[in-house]
Amino acid sequence: MSPISATTASARTAIRRLDVREPEFLPTLDALLAFEAEADERIDAAVTEILRAVRTTGDTAVVEFTRRFDGLDVHSMAALELPKSELHAALERLPSAQREALTVAAERVRAYHERQKGESWTFTEADGTRLGQKVTPLDRVGLYVPGGRASYPSSVLMNAIPAKVAGVGELIMVVPTPRGEKNPLVLAAAAITGVDRVFTIGGAQAVAALAYGTQTIPQVDKIVGPGNAYVAEAKRRVFGTVGIDMVAGPSEVLILSDGSGHADWVAMDLFAQAEHDELAQSILLCTDAAFIDAVHEAIDRLLPTMPRRDTIAKSLAKRGALIRVDSLEQACALANRIAPEHLELALDDAEAWIDRIRHAGAIFVGHWAVEALGDYCAGPNHVLPTMRSARFSSPLGTYDFQKRTSIVNISQAGAQHLGRVASILAHGEGLQAHARSAEMRLKA
């Protein structure tokens, strides 16, 4: 902390102060929540060209784009694959505290995701008809890991571990290494999680290579992991050819407070969200006006001490809010409207309020359950639905790397009973071949 920023510590930090009793509160809140990624024609056109080139010429195009965009002086795909020995060497060279922290985090994430594993089931009816559902892991999955500043080892853990727990046959990671810069923590995380192959490629060309396959890179069945606007657009385009995870929006936290707990903790939890980027959203809903003042004061006092204070300040000013509410019941209703990615229940009696929450990616219950623990090592996944999509979608999980097949084994007796029903309904829909295929199995 420089002396200069210390002297500005008491300046008032710009962040919206709202009250539910204001007449225009709900429209103001909705405007604050609204976020739409802008369509960018330049990106669309670039992605179209990259997908086409990789689909047509495979390795040649990938190598050429990697030379051009990442400044790597390579001439073959083989030079862009990292041997497993390099991943393990990265893990061995880590300071022991980091290696142990990664290992503990990976173990906890693995244990939690084991509980999400789906199992096949069947049941047999009285006439011998057997119905069920067969659960199968995906054959091959691609994991995108961004390069540069947003290259996070925790993201490797959170995407690779559920895939491995599900039983995915082969997990292929791609991570760009601009000008050859490799992130040792990311490589170590790949070693710990048992990633099968790693290619140092990125951008839309990496997504295309995974989706279509090249001479060197095998085609995958699903692509997961975060990326920039080019990666997101490429994933959207290849959806259908392969599966994709959600396309994430800016990260969000909503903190519900009754004025219990520490204002400094709440302020720092808001910062932890805001430091991701300027578009991240940090909102406090609190029944206690004095506590809101204390949080604002803590923000003013702590902000200058933060290395990422510029990003935090912009995020709080642009998308943050401290909101006074009349009751916790009202706060829960607003939380369901907001459907936040992360919800902290910073309440003394937090457990009692979980049942009121219908829409959130993850609920952090009580003062000790700070979101950062969930981001790294509590066990649940940190890939969560953003932009109100918690209304209809779920955290990334083991279930995203398994899929189901219906099993329909009809007995001869069952075909008699069911065939008559199917025949009537098929004729009702004008589908006579459907009807006759059922009728042919009827014993007159």
Next chain:
Amino acid sequence: MSPISATTASARTAIRRLDVREPEFLPTLDALLAFEAEADERIDAAVTEILRAVRTTGDTAVVEFTRRFDGLDVHSMAALELPKSELHAALERLPSAQREALTVAAERVRAYHERQKGESWTFTEADGTRLGQKVTPLDRVGLYVPGGRASYPSSVLMNAIPAKVAGVGELIMVVPTPRGEKNPLVLAAAAITGVDRVFTIGGAQAVAALAYGTQTIPQVDKIVGPGNAYVAEAKRRVFGTVGIDMVAGPSEVLILSDGSGHADWVAMDLFAQAEHDELAQSILLCTDAAFIDAVHEAIDRLLPTMPRRDTIAKSLAKRGALIRVDSLEQACALANRIAPEHLELALDDAEAWIDRIRHAGAIFVGHWAVEALGDYCAGPNHVLPTMRSARFSSPLGTYDFQKRTSIVNISQAGAQHLGRVASILAHGEGLQAHARSAEMRLKA
């Protein structure tokens, strides 16, 4: 059947005959499977305009588009809502055989989907930390039902029942009624399944109304159900604002045969797929060349007797195939490559081969398990992954109308242990506010 078609009964029906031993077999197969919906700029532009208009003016735009596209002389949204009494009246007026068939089908589909219901779970660690996953039904779902020829009551059952089993609060159905034509079976199916509201609107305007909400139609959280190219494009566009189910391609069946069973049954099962539309795909893989000849003969003989013979003939000629394979092991490997929507194991010993199949939407096991039973009343869903997406996706199910929220309740003791791990990893990622929010909970 006219006398004219009877005289042509012995004409050879056009359908590809392939053999795995041909040198170009795999490329030929892949070309046969390849299907990409063509982008249509006219549709894109129309959908853009419709979405914008409905988002801006709500009911006014919906009423106007419905007048224009469906030829309905209405002037308010209220006139486009069907009262529940009309649904129940449609059910009461059905011939009793149809009413009973619909009821039996609905009960069986409900019983199967009850078994897919996810349940919340939590577990507590030694230090008091409690982790888990809370399962919540979606609040409100929109169900699109096509009008005209493709207006299928079975589709209402298959989409509405899993939503109701999941516990969805409100289910809103939209179904266009061009020139006022209503399908009584569709209305009856809505009554049986407990659909909450029905609007007689369709096209991109109906999708927009559900996704954005209007003065009369409440915004939903997810939209499911099949539709034409305008509906599919509109669903793609509103994805993110609301959830959507898969965008389906042409329907497909793959039949595996060892030459046991009846050639007529196999021929009719191929017809049942082909009668959907010209793009539907019907393929037989068989180890027995004589049986393939018998199936082709049955096709020649039975085709002229089918009311939808023109569609069937075009589909078989364009996208069908009778393929000789060397062994059932090879047939299963090809089935996994094809990843069909529907797979019939037309084998005497069919159960033994289920484990070899990794990728299929539904597996129909044995000679009695004809696909038509699954389409209507066996119990499993008939909305299944097409176009090889069974590699990474699942049948529509109860799970599609529930979503999960992670529960992270950290004890004070847990925050000490986990806080140190999180702090190390957060510093490693350069996210100091994450680190400090964890460190603040540490007791020195």
